[in-house]
Amino acid sequence: MEQTLIIKSGKCAWGKCIFCGWGKKEYPKKTFEELKEFTEKHVKDGIKRLKIYVSGSVLDENQIPFEYIKWLYKFASERNIKELVLETLPQFLSEEKAKELENLSKQYNITTYLAIGLEAADDELLKKLNKPFRLKDFEEFVNRAKKHNLKLRVYLLVNIPANYDYLEKSVDYLKDKADEIVLINLYPHKDSAMIYLWLQCFRNRLYDYIKDNRELLSKFASYYEANMGY
Numbered sequence: 001m002e003q004t005l006i007i008k009s010g011k012c013a014w015g016k017c018i019f020c021g022w023g024k025k026e027y028p029k030k031t032f033e034e035l036k037e038f039t040e041k042h043v044k045d046g047i048k049r050l051k052i053y054v055s056g057s058v059l060d061e062n063q064i065p066f067e068y069i070k071w072l073y074k075f076a077s078e079r080n081i082k083e084l085v086l087e088t089l090p091q092f093l094s095e096e097k098a099k100e101l102e103n104l105s106k107q108y109n110i111t112t113y114l115a116i117g118l119e120a121a122d123d124e125l126l127k128k129l130n131k132p133f134r135l136k137d138f139e140e141f142v143n144r145a146k147k148h149n150l151k152l153r154v155y156l157l158v159n160i161p162a163n164y165d166y167l168e169k170s171v172d173y174l175k176d177k178a179d180e181i182v183l184i185n186l187y188p189h190k191d192s193a194m195i196y197l198w199l200q201c202f203r204n205r206l207y208d209y210i211k212d213n214r215e216l217l218s219k220f221a222s223y224y225e226a227n228m229g230y
């Protein structure tokens with residue numbers, strides 16, 4: 001059985017990926033004591049895999065004190081949790097952090113997975129999505145993680161607007177790099193830049209659909225004027 005804990009603490013160091021609303025929000029930064037209390041309160045009995053996701057990166061010490069990560073391994077081992085999944089941007093996996101995670105994994109006999117949203121194995125699309133890294137950075141991250149026996153869980157976005165088959169190419173690219181590949185349908189979050197593009201497209205298509213129907217048009221026109229800029 002697995003469980004995901006979503007911890008709202010601080011703000012993503014980047015916050016500019018165009019589909020993501022998490023990165024736009026700044027939450028009060030949780031202290032070590034608050035993080036411990038939150039974890040003890042919410043993690044259920046009998047969990048074998050615990051996934052820790054935050055409003056940014058678990059390994060960003062501006063969001064999550066590393067003291068908590070160290071405590072988390074001890075907590076997981078006492079609960080007989082076998083796998084920890086920690087989501088992070090590649091820039092926060094320094095050589096030193098990777099070594100510390102390797103030592104903690106050994107000490108507590110826990111397999112560590114680093115989760116990362118690669119989205120697409122394509123520099124052009126990474127640029128369009130405004131991701132804070134490119135494939136070269138991702139590959140450095142992969143090599144560092146592997147060197148320290150850390151496994152990788154990599155997320156890809158399905159349905160990124162592109163006129164070529166980036167998804168098949170991305171899955172192929174990850175076959176010798178990721179231990180797990182997760183496909184997620186692209187749906188822009190509230191507060192993200194992409195939701196406004198999506199709404200604009202939806203508005204135009206809806207308008208095309210109702211523009212010849214005066215009755216429908218009169219019902220919706222005032223709403224659009226007030227809310228969507230007509």
Ligand code: SF4
Nearest residue numbers: 012015016017020023
């Ligand atoms: S996708 Fe990740 S890196 Fe990008 S803004 Fe959101 S939380 Fe930050």
